[in-house]
Amino acid sequence: MSSANHILDAAELRMREQGYNAVSFRDIASDVGIKSASLHYHFPKKADLGLALVARYAENFQSVLITETRLDPDPSNSIQVFIDLHRRALKDQGLLCLCAVFGAEAKGLPENVTQGVRAFFKSNIEWLASAYEKAGVKNPSSRAKAGVAALEGALMVALVNEDYSVFEAVADMVRL
Amino acid sequence: MSSANHILDAAELRMREQGYNAVSFRDIASDVGIKSASLHYHFPKKADLGLALVARYAENFQSVLITETRLDPDPSNSIQVFIDLHRRALKDQGLLCLCAVFGAEAKGLPENVTQGVRAFFKSNIEWLASAYEKAGVKNPSSRAKAGVAALEGALMVALVNEDYSVFEAVADMVRL
DNA sequence: GTCTATAATTTGATAGAC
DNA sequence: GTCTATCAAATTATAGAC
Numbered sequence A, B: 001m002s003s004a005n006h007i008l009d010a011a012e013l014r015m016r017e018q019g020y021n022a023v024s025f026r027d028i029a030s031d032v033g034i035k036s037a038s039l040h041y042h043f044p045k046k047a048d049l050g051l052a053l054v055a056r057y058a059e060n061f062q063s064v065l066i067t068e069t070r071l072d073p074d075p076s077n078s079i080q081v082f083i084d085l086h087r088r089a090l091k092d093q094g095l096l097c098l099c100a101v102f103g104a105e106a107k108g109l110p111e112n113v114t115q116g117v118r119a120f121f122k123s124n125i126e127w128l129a130s131a132y133e134k135a136g137v138k139n140p141s142s143r144a145k146a147g148v149a150a151l152e153g154a155l156m157v158a159l160v161n162e163d164y165s166v167f168e169a170v171a172d173m174v175r176l
Numbered sequence C: 001g002t003c004t005a006t007a008a009t010t011t012g013a014t015a016g017a018c
Numbered sequence D: 001g002t003c004t005a006t007c008a009a010a011t012t013a014t015a016g017a018c
Helices: A003-018 A025-032 A036-042 A046-069 A075-093 A098-104 A111-134 A140-161 A165-174 B003-018 B025-032 B036-042 B046-068 B075-093 B098-104 B111-134 B140-161 B165-174
Strands: none
Touching (some): A025 A036, A111 B140, A140 A165, A140 B111, A165 B140, B003 B036, B025 B036, B046 B075, B075 B111, B098 B140
């Protein structure tokens, strides 16, 4: 894998655990096994790293959604895939959504990064609304907004309280 | 008002906007109109300030819940009061819940602070579960977990995306 | 309780060799 | 691409005067 991706992996892991401002270039460089000065070669400013992180995260998220609904385009499967993608962050990674962390810190981040977070939520809402609409649900847009927000909150509370049942309770509300 | 409370007010405002690690003693002291060294008289370490913040926030939250449900102990009113308290953070203050911000940064905070956040969510879940139970709802505990998590997520997404309808969509799910 | 002064450390960032 | 060396600024925190 490329150095840039290796750096992004380490940065994403730490920032999803601790937040943007708690993580330093030295922390990330140490995880990767290089010096912090080398990090600036790939990402001149911390804001560049933050922006690249959100962009990669959002692209990957959409990519997984599309890939995993290709074989079964049924809307109820699409909704299940969306829920499962969040569940995996919780149970497989033990991590919050990167954009939930950054969203909570929005006013303390470079403006570009916050814009990326907004775009992530908007595209997720559109995607879920489309599934609800195909399923014939009333107010698909409202339900999608509620679903996206509820799942993000579920990850946060479930992780902090170490109680996965919080997530399943929300998942039950989001499902058809 | 006491100096300590004045300091807590300034710290809470900034940290609910930017997160724990984005806010320095100098930022807070500047808001209050004193020097950062004076801040250490009231809160020796930053962890002491963080802990006091969460404790005060949780106490105040419970206090409002109790006060505003005293006149009308009907469970549907209790649930509405719970929702309204979150809506006020969003619409009147334009702020996230302090514990949602700290919850998102949990692994980057002093351990005591994270414990306080956990306690906040647990007592909120208990309070809401009690209201659901009195209302005769099935699985009151699960619904309460989902409701607390969904409302926290709703504040975050609504604020980042500047779209209050996200909050109302969640509120509709949480209401009876 | 608040101040000045300052220590000790961390942080984001740059210059230049290899 | 990565390193050493370094810097300027910021940050948490303390000592001691008022």
